[in-house]
Each structure stands twice: as C-alpha cells, then as structure tokens.
Amino acid sequence: MKDKKLLQKIQLLAEKYSATGQDIYSYLDGLLYADYMGYWNYIKLETLLSIQTPQTDFPDEKIFIIYHQITELYFKLCLIEIEHINKNGRNVLETGEDLGWNKTLTTDIFIEKMTRLNRYLNKMIDSFDIMIEGMDKKEFLKFRMALLPSSGFQSVQFRMLEIRSTDLTNLSKKSSKNSNLREIYEHLYWKSGANELATGEKTYTLKQFEKKYNERLIKLCNKMTTKNIWAKYKELSSKDQQNKSLIKLMREFDLNVNIHWKLAHYKSAIKYLKSKNKIIAATGGTNWQSYLPPRFQKVIFFPDLWSEKEKKEWGKSWIESNIK
Ligand code: HEM
Known part of the structure; x- marks a missing residue:
C-alpha cells in the first residue's frame, strides 16, 4: 500500500x-x-413521524401534539446546555482525545452556554404563535376534552430546567433557613397550580404527576443544591461575577423562562380557555387564571441580578402591553 x-x-x-x-x-x-448511512436512519425519521397519535379526528389536534413535541425537544436542547454548566464546563470525550476543551467552567464557557440557551428560548417564545393563532378554537375546545386530565403542566423537563437553574428556595414559597429540602419541595410554587378552582384541592393532574416524578425530582433537587446555574455563578471569582456580558445573558435567560415564555403560553390559555359568559370546561376546572400569570408566580432564578424595583414589577409591563 x-x-x-x-x-x-x-x-x-x-x-x-x-x-x-x-x-x-x-x-x-x-x-x-x-450499508451506507441514510439520513432517514440517522435521524430515525420514520419513528419520529409515527409518534403523533391523536385521540380524536379533529385535524388541528395534530398541530397541538406536534408543537408540544417540538417544545419538549427544545427543552431537551436547553437541558443539554444547562447540564454542561451543572457539570463544570464541557464534557470530555470518553476516548480522552484532546480537543482543546476546558474541564473547568470558565466565564467564556458560561457565556457560550447561556447564549445557546437564550437562542433556543427566543425561538420557543417566537414560535408560540403556532398555538396562539394557529388552531381553530371550536376544534380545540372539543379535542381538548378527550385529553383530560393530561396537561402540559405535567412536563417534567420543564421542572428539571427550573431545578437545574436555581436554588430550590427561589422556586418555593417556603424558604426559611430551618426548612429541610423536602419541606421546601412540598411548597414549590407549581404545587399551587393545577388545583381545583372550586375546592383548592390538588387535581388528579397534579397528583398523577407527583406520583410519577416526585422521587426523581427530589433526587435531582438534592444533586443540584451546589450545581445549579445560580450556584455555579456564585462560585465564579468576584471579578468574573462582574462580567457584564454574562450578567446580561443571565438576566435575559431569567426573563425568557419566567416571563416571556410563560406569557406567550398564558396568551394561548387566554385565547382558548377564556370566555366572558361561561366557564370553559377544557381545563378540567383548574385555577389556571390565578396561577399562570408570571406577575403572580414571581419566579426569579437569579434574584441578586435584579434591582428591588425590577423584582417588584416582575412581569407587569409586558402583560399590560400584550394582553387585553
Ligand atoms: C393552546 C395551547 C395551550 C393551552 C390552552 C395550555 C393551557 C395550560 C393551562 C391551563 C395550564 C395550567 C395547568 C392546568 O390548569 O392544567 C398549563 C400549564 C402548563 N403548560 Fe400549557 N397550554 C398550552 C400549550 C402548551 C404547550 C405547547 C406546552 C409545551 C410543553 C405547555 C406546557 C405547559 C407547562 C410547562 C405548564 C406549567 C406552567 C407553570 O407551571 O407555570 N403548554 N397549560
């Protein structure tokens, strides 16, 4: 040769x-x-296109399913980036091959990861119109009834994103220093969502979610106490914590998750579920109107990066200009 x-x-x-x-x-x-690799094999195209299985014959139900699936894939992209931060920078190849990667979480890597996260979130926020504008309301109200008691509220990836982003106390209504992790967990803000409007009791939607995921999520909470994004930021040197680009990106991420995405989503709930004259049954009678608005939830991942005034007015200006 x-x-x-x-x-x-x-x-x-x-x-x-x-x-x-x-x-x-x-x-x-x-x-x-x-055989040579085909595109269809590589991305498992046929499997991907075979997992949209509507419960009814209303054509717009497929839009609802596909957009949820797209969002879950975006959540997955977000989790990949967040995990890098949680694990102190980029993963190293198992072969040990030196690609010039850094094993510590430098400010540059932090910035790169936060930039990617905001890129994904901006696409998710922008594309929520597919829900808000893109389905027939009459069809929605009918096919939604066939999907009860399931709800996007049961998205475990969304909860993982939150837990991996900040200290548990920033997600909880119980944050006294004496509380243990389980107590704080039991008072997470979302435990007051998917409650029955009439009685204030947890709905079956919430109970089923807890039954399926509580233990897994509690384990993750434990693991993330010192590894979440906010904890990792606080581990940076005080000079790096002052990095203006990083602070800007972290603030943008906080706004994107806790205000902009939440409000785009809330707009779709208003569009389909709010009616002046009658109670709409398609939610299963939950307290969504008092739960979903970000100004009520007031979830802030990185509290020290906001002024007292900004925290006080969390979620307000956007809502005034976008939802009538
Ligand atoms: C027309 C479209 C939609 C409507 C009407 C809607 C409605 C609702 C309602 C009423 C809730 C509150 C819980 C409940 O009462 O069941 C909720 C929560 C939630 N939904 Fe949706 N949803 C829509 C689309 C989506 C999509 C596409 C996703 C993507 C995965 C999603 C993810 C979530 C999440 C993560 C929550 C919990 C939010 C929080 O805790 O603040 N939803 N949704």
Missing part, C-alpha cells in the same frame, strides 16, 4: 481495537458489508 496516511489510520485503528482485546479484522469485515 502506497498511501502512508491510510496505513497510519489502519495502524491507529488496530491499536484502538487491540487495547480492548478485540479483533480488528472482524470490524473491517463489518465495514465492508455495512
């Missing part, structure tokens, strides 16, 4: 396989027989 480069590559492959006691010849045979 004349091609030196090719020989070197084969040599490297042989070393890789022999290091784990495997036979390179079998793998080379495998390469000979294997």
Whole structure:
C-alpha cells in the first residue's frame, strides 16, 4: 500500500481495537458489508413521524401534539446546555482525545452556554404563535376534552430546567433557613397550580404527576443544591461575577423562562380557555387564571441580578402591553 496516511489510520485503528482485546479484522469485515448511512436512519425519521397519535379526528389536534413535541425537544436542547454548566464546563470525550476543551467552567464557557440557551428560548417564545393563532378554537375546545386530565403542566423537563437553574428556595414559597429540602419541595410554587378552582384541592393532574416524578425530582433537587446555574455563578471569582456580558445573558435567560415564555403560553390559555359568559370546561376546572400569570408566580432564578424595583414589577409591563 502506497498511501502512508491510510496505513497510519489502519495502524491507529488496530491499536484502538487491540487495547480492548478485540479483533480488528472482524470490524473491517463489518465495514465492508455495512450499508451506507441514510439520513432517514440517522435521524430515525420514520419513528419520529409515527409518534403523533391523536385521540380524536379533529385535524388541528395534530398541530397541538406536534408543537408540544417540538417544545419538549427544545427543552431537551436547553437541558443539554444547562447540564454542561451543572457539570463544570464541557464534557470530555470518553476516548480522552484532546480537543482543546476546558474541564473547568470558565466565564467564556458560561457565556457560550447561556447564549445557546437564550437562542433556543427566543425561538420557543417566537414560535408560540403556532398555538396562539394557529388552531381553530371550536376544534380545540372539543379535542381538548378527550385529553383530560393530561396537561402540559405535567412536563417534567420543564421542572428539571427550573431545578437545574436555581436554588430550590427561589422556586418555593417556603424558604426559611430551618426548612429541610423536602419541606421546601412540598411548597414549590407549581404545587399551587393545577388545583381545583372550586375546592383548592390538588387535581388528579397534579397528583398523577407527583406520583410519577416526585422521587426523581427530589433526587435531582438534592444533586443540584451546589450545581445549579445560580450556584455555579456564585462560585465564579468576584471579578468574573462582574462580567457584564454574562450578567446580561443571565438576566435575559431569567426573563425568557419566567416571563416571556410563560406569557406567550398564558396568551394561548387566554385565547382558548377564556370566555366572558361561561366557564370553559377544557381545563378540567383548574385555577389556571390565578396561577399562570408570571406577575403572580414571581419566579426569579437569579434574584441578586435584579434591582428591588425590577423584582417588584416582575412581569407587569409586558402583560399590560400584550394582553387585553
Ligand atoms: C393552546 C395551547 C395551550 C393551552 C390552552 C395550555 C393551557 C395550560 C393551562 C391551563 C395550564 C395550567 C395547568 C392546568 O390548569 O392544567 C398549563 C400549564 C402548563 N403548560 Fe400549557 N397550554 C398550552 C400549550 C402548551 C404547550 C405547547 C406546552 C409545551 C410543553 C405547555 C406546557 C405547559 C407547562 C410547562 C405548564 C406549567 C406552567 C407553570 O407551571 O407555570 N403548554 N397549560
């Protein structure tokens, strides 16, 4: 063989396989027989397109399902970036190959991750029109009845995003220093959502969610006490904490999750579920009107990055100009 480069590559492959006691010849045979990768296989296109299964024949139900799935994928993209911050910077390849990556969470990596997060969130906020404007209201009110008691409220990825972003006390109504983690968890702000409007009791929607995810989420809360984004920011040197670009991005993230996304979502609830004259049954009779507005929830991931006035007016100006 004349091609030196090719020989070197084969040599490297042989070393890789022999290091784990495997036979390179079998793998080379495998390469000979294997078919070329197709796009459809790589992204599992057929599986992806086969997981939209409406409960009714109303055509717009598919839009509802697909947009929820798109959002869950965006949540997943967000979680990938947040996990990097939680784990102190970028992951290192298992092979140990040196790609010039940094194992510590430098301000540059922090900034890169927060930029990506805001990029995803801006797309999610912008595209919420697909829900707000893009479905027939009459159809929605009918197919929604077939989906009860499920609700996007049961999105565990959204709760993971919150827990991975900030101290649990910033998500809880019980934040005294003497409270233990379970007490704080029991008073998380979202425990007062998906409550029955008539009685104030937890709905089946909330109870089922707790049954399925409580233990997993509590474990995550424990793990994130020192690893969430806010904790990682506070670990930076005081000079790095003053970095203007980073502060700007963190404030943007806080606004994006806790005001802009929440309000885009709230707008869709207003559009489909609010009626002047009659109570709309499609929510299953929950307290959503007093729960969903961000100015009532007042969730703030990074409180020290906001002035007292900004915290006091959390969620107000946007709501006045966007929801009549
Ligand atoms: C027409 C579209 C939508 C309507 C009418 C709607 C309605 C609601 C309502 C009423 C709630 C409060 C809980 C309840 O009472 O069930 C809720 C919560 C929630 N929904 Fe939606 N939703 C819509 C679209 C979506 C989409 C596309 C997602 C994406 C996954 C989503 C995710 C969530 C989340 C994460 C919560 C909890 C929010 C919080 O705790 O502040 N929703 N939704």
